[in-house]
C-alpha cells in the first residue's frame with residue numbers, strides 16, 4: 015500500500031483542472047503501454063465540476079476513448095432518472111468523449127428490476143476481477159468515502175460490493191464498493207475542496223481508524239494522491255502541506 019501525497023491547489027476549480035490534466039496524462043501513459051484504462055469514478059460536487067472539464071479537454075487529447083472503461087465506486091439506489099444518481103449525470107456529461115456503451119458500467123438503479131441486495135450482487139459479478147488503474151474518490155465532511163460511512167455497518171461490512179441501508183446522508187439506500195476493492199486499485203486519487211471538509215481531511219491523513227473515518231483506511235496499491243484546495247487542507251499540520259508528502 016502506498017503512502018499519500020498531498021497536492022495543494024488554490025480552489026475547487028484548480029483541483030478540477032489539475033485532476034483532468036493528470037488523468038489525461040495517466041490514461042495516455044497506460045494506453046501507450048498497450049493497456050485499456052480502467053477508471054473508477056466518484057460522485058460529488060467537485061467530481062461533477064471535473065467531468066465537465068474532462069469532456070471538453072478530453073476530446074482534443076491524445077486519449078483513445080475506445081480503450082477506456084468507466085466504473086463507479088458508489089451509487090444511490092434510486093431511479094435511473096433521479097437527480098440523486100452519481101452515474102447517469104456523469105455519463106451525460108462525458109457523452110462527447112464517445113466511450114463505447116459496453117465499456118461504461120453504472121451500478122444498478124431501482125428501475126433495473128431487482129432489489130438492493132441483488133443489485134449489489136449483480137455489480138459484484140459484473141466487476142469480476144477488474145482492477146482499477148485509477149480510482150477517484152470524494153471525501154464527505156464526516157470522513158465517508160464512496161458510501162462507506164463512519165461508525166455505520168457499511169464501514170465494516172465484509173464483501174466487495176455491499177448494499178447500504180439507512181445511510182446517514184440521503185438517499186438512504188445505496189450500493190458501494192468496499193475498501194477491499196478500492197484499495198486494490200493501482201492508484202487512488204482523492205478530490206477534496208471546501209472548508210467543511212478540512213477536519214475530515216486531517217483525520218483521514220493522520221490515519222484515524224477506518225471505521226471512525228473510512229477515508230483514513232483508503233489508499234492505492236502504488237500511489238495515493240490527495241488533490242486538495244487550500245480550504246480543505248486548512249487543518250493539516252503545516253510541515254505536511256509544505257513538504258507535500260505524508
Ligand SMILES: O=C1O[C@H](COP(=O)(O)O)[C@@H](O)[C@H](O)[C@H]1O
Pocket residue numbers: 056057058059060061088089090100151152153154155159160161183
Ligand atoms: O454521497 C456521496 O458523497 C461523496 C462526497 O460528495 P461531496 O458532494 O461532498 O463532494 C461522494 O464522494 C460519493 O460518491 C457520493 O455518493
